[in-house]
Amino acid sequence: MTQFPASTCNEQTIHAALELSKNSWLLAIQVPGRDNPSLHPIKGGDAEGLMAKLGAARERVAKVTGQTPTVTLCYEAGYDGFWLARFLEQQGIECLVMEPASLQVNRRARRVKTDRIDVESLLHTLIAWCRGERHVCSMVVMPSVDEEDLRRSHRERDRLIRERTAHINRIKGLLFGQGIRGINVKSRYKTLTPAALVTGDGRPLPERLGREIAREIERLALVQAQIVKIEHERDHPATSCVATERKRHDLLRLKGLGPALSSTLTREVYYRQFANRRQVASYIGITPSAYDSGDGHRSQGISKAGNRLARVAMIEAAWLWLRHQPDSALSQWFHDRTQGQKGRIRRVMIVALARKLAIALWRYLETGLIPEGAVVK
Numbered sequence: 319m320t321q322f323p324a325s326t327c328n329e330q331t332i333h334a335a336l337e338l339s340k341n342s343w344l345l346a347i348q349v350p351g352r353d354n355p356s357l358h359p360i361k362g363g364d365a366e367g368l369m370a371k372l373g374a375a376r377e378r379v380a381k382v383t384g385q386t387p388t389v390t391l392c393y394e395a396g397y398d399g400f401w402l403a404r405f406l407e408q409q410g411i412e413c414l415v416m417e418p419a420s421l422q423v424n425r426r427a428r429r430v431k432t433d434r435i436d437v438e439s440l441l442h443t444l445i446a447w448c449r450g451e452r453h454v455c456s457m458v459v460m461p462s463v464d465e466e467d468l469r470r471s472h473r474e475r476d477r478l479i480r481e482r483t484a485h486i487n488r489i490k491g492l493l494f495g496q497g498i499r500g501i502n503v504k505s506r507y508k509t510l511t512p513a514a515l516v517t518g519d520g521r522p523l524p525e526r527l528g529r530e531i532a533r534e535i536e537r538l539a540l541v542q543a544q545i546v547k548i549e550h551e552r553d554h555p556a557t558s559c560v561a562t563e564r565k566r567h568d569l570l571r572l573k574g575l576g577p578a579l580s581s582t583l584t585r586e587v588y589y590r591q592f593a594n595r596r597q598v599a600s601y602i603g604i605t606p607s608a609y610d611s612g613d614g615h616r617s618q619g620i621s622k623a624g625n626r627l628a629r630v631a632m633i634e635a636a637w638l639w640l641r642h643q644p645d646s647a648l649s650q651w652f653h654d655r656t657q658g659q660k661g662r663i664r665r666v667m668i669v670a671l672a673r674k675l676a677i678a679l680w681r682y683l684e685t686g687l688i689p690e691g692a693v694v695k
Contacts, residue, residue: 329350330379330383331389332349332375332376333348333445334348334372334441335438336402337393337440338393338396338398339433340362342361344360344433346358347372349375349387355441356375365402365405369409372391389411390411390412390448392416392441392443394415394418394440396418414447417455421440422454459590464557468555468557468585469585471555471581472552472578472582475552475578478548485537486507489507492530496515496527498515498517498518507535507538507539549577552577559589563584565589565683566584568682568683569588569679572695573642573693574639574641574642583679584683586631587676588680595681601625602632602676603620603625604632604676606620636669643692645693646693647689648671648678648689648690648691652667
């Protein structure tokens with residue numbers, strides 16, 4: 319398991335939990351010697367207001383005990399990212415960011431959803447975690463500012479690729495509606511001239527439609543130019559994350575893993591330290607999810623509880639591995655189990671291959687052990 323720093327919690331620690339939303343925050347504070355937490359609404363994003371509430375609680379406890387207590391606060395990972403955790407740590411507050419999917423939910427609480435219930439549940443979970451009950455939830459490892467910033471290139475590229483596809487499909491749809499087919503918009507958009515096109519019934523394109531297609535082509539050209547720029551930025555980063563970049567170059571040595579996949583996998587997954595192979599698969603979200611109750615035993619597929627971008631990239635890498643590394647032990651394992659099979663069986667088995675590949679790449683990056691039978695560029 320990823321090693322977290324030892325918690326500073328003790329008998330004099332103030333425990334606090336924060337329920338976040340765009341417009342408002344709800345702070346729950348549990349001070350030593352009190353049975354019930356106090357609740358404090360705060361305007362969303364008001365970090366100074368949050369510090370004022372925590373400071374007042376500290377002063378109350380210090381008057382009683384004669385010592386300034388430590389404060390441990392938690393919140394769920396989500397919309398607000400990590401800026402708040404970094405701010406609190408700068409103020410001397412221990413801040414833990416909880417993984418939402420790992421939190422246990424009371425069955426009765428499922429029927430009612432309020433911020434008060436949520437924040438009190440977070441607080442109870444935090445107190446249990448600080449007592450040493452680490453099974454109650456998983457904490458997110460906060461990346462450094464540089465590690466977080468490195469992810470932006472491939473994430474932005476993914477968004478631009480989807481935007482490019484949308485423009486291409488829109489142009490194709492407009493042309494198709496006029497009986498114009500067979501034009502490869504992606505490769506010909508630079509030379510595509512709406513005024514030169516003829517409809518399926520022999521007419522020139524209507525004037526307004528031609529102008530609409532021309533504007534779509536301009537937007538497509540802009541997106542394509544941005545993709546080229548962001549790919550250069552992705553492949554030539556100025557960063558202090560030397561170890562992460564070394565791993566990216568190591569992945570590029572393996573045939574079938576190009577710049578896009580290598581960047582995504584290293585900056586989303588392999589920048590972290592994992593203690594064992596189960597943690598690798600769990601973080602990506604490609605571990606089996608079992609259902610076992612009474613006489614019922616069945617698999618519910620993969621958990622999908624991990625990093626979605628990493629999971630998509632790893633499954634894509636598995637397909638590419640089959641194509642470019644056909645003689646590797648992993649490819650042979652896949653083919654032995656899917657001989658004569660099509661459709662669903664292959665899609666299920668590709669996930670199993672992705673899990674094995676993720677672990678093999680982790681070992682390769684950590685120990686230098688090349689996956690058996692793999693070809694190096």
